[in-house]
Amino acid sequence: MNRRSVIKKSFFAAFPHTLPIFAGFWFLGITYGIYMNTSGFSFLYPMFMSLLIFAGSMEFVAVSMLLGVFNPVQAFIMTLMINARHLFYGISMLDKYKGTGLKKPYLIFGMCDESFSINYTAEIPIGADKGWFMFFVTLLNHFYWFSGSTLGGVFGSLLTFNTEGLSFAMTAMFVVIFMEQWLKEKNHISSLLGLSLTLICRLIFGAESFLIPAMAAICLTLMLLKKILSKGDCAQ
C-alpha cells in the first residue's frame, strides 16, 4: 500500500475512537470558554490556552490563578502537581511512541488523559500505521478542545439548549476503557488497586487533593507487589 492510503486508513481508523471525546471536549471546552468569558477574559485567552496548554482541568485552575495575585512560582509548582499523572502516562507510552519519528514530540505534547487512554488501548487495524493513528487521535482531540474552548469564549453567552449531563460521556468512556483493559489482562490486581486506592484517598484527602496521594499509593503498592505481578522475571 502506498503512503497516502496508509495515512488515510489511519485517519479513518482513528476518527471513530475520538467521537466520545468530541462530545466531552466540546461540552467541557465550551463550558471553559464561557467561564473565561464571564470572568472577563477575551476569547483570545481560551483560544491560546487550549492550544498551548491542552490540559483541561489545569486550564480551569489557571483561570483562578489569572484572577488572583501574580505568583509565577506557585503557578509552576501547582501545574506540576496537578499534571503529575502525565508522568505515569509517559512511562506507559515509552515503548508505544518509539519509532514514530517526527510525530513523536507532538504525540508527547498532546498526551492528555483521553489521547493516552485511546492510544494505549486501541487495536490498530491492518493497513493503518501506528504512528499516524496515534497522531490523528492526538490531533483530533487537540482540535476538539481548541475549537470548543474558542467557540465558548466567542459565543458563550448565546447558548440555550439544555446540555446538562453531556460531560458524562467522558466518565462513560473511561468506564469502557477500564473494561477493555480488564478483559485483556491476565490478572486484575492492578485494576482493582487503581480503583480501591484512589477511592480510599478520595475519602481521606477530599476532592481537591487526593490525586497525588493516590498516585503515590498506587506506585508504592505496585512496587511492593513486583515479585508477584512480574513473576520474578524482572528482578534486578
Place this chain on the structure above:
Amino acid sequence: MTLTQKIITIAMVILGTVLTRFLPFIIFKSGKPTPACIKYLGAVLPSAVFGMLVIYCLKDTSFLGGSHGLPELISIALVVLLHMWKRQMLFSIAGGTVCYMLLVQLVF
C-alpha cells in the same frame, strides 16, 4: 495582574505541563534500555491508572447528599451492561450518556 504578568503565568502553566509530559521520555532515552523497574511500572500501571481515572471522574459526586450519586451509578451500570452485551465502545458510551442526561434533567 498586568498583561505581562498574565502571559508569564500562562507560560508557567505551559512549561509545567510540557515538563510533566516530556520528562519520562527525556530521562529514559529510547536509545538506551529502559531500567527493569520502569519497564515493570510501564506494564502494570495503565490498569491502575484507568481505575484511577474512573474514580477521578466521579470525584465531585456526592453520595451522602443530593441525588446520592444515583444518576452516576445507574448510568455506569448501564454502560457496563451495554458493553458486556455488544462490546461496541460508542454504543455503550452513547447509551450511558443519554441515560445520565435524562436522569439529571428529568428525574433528579
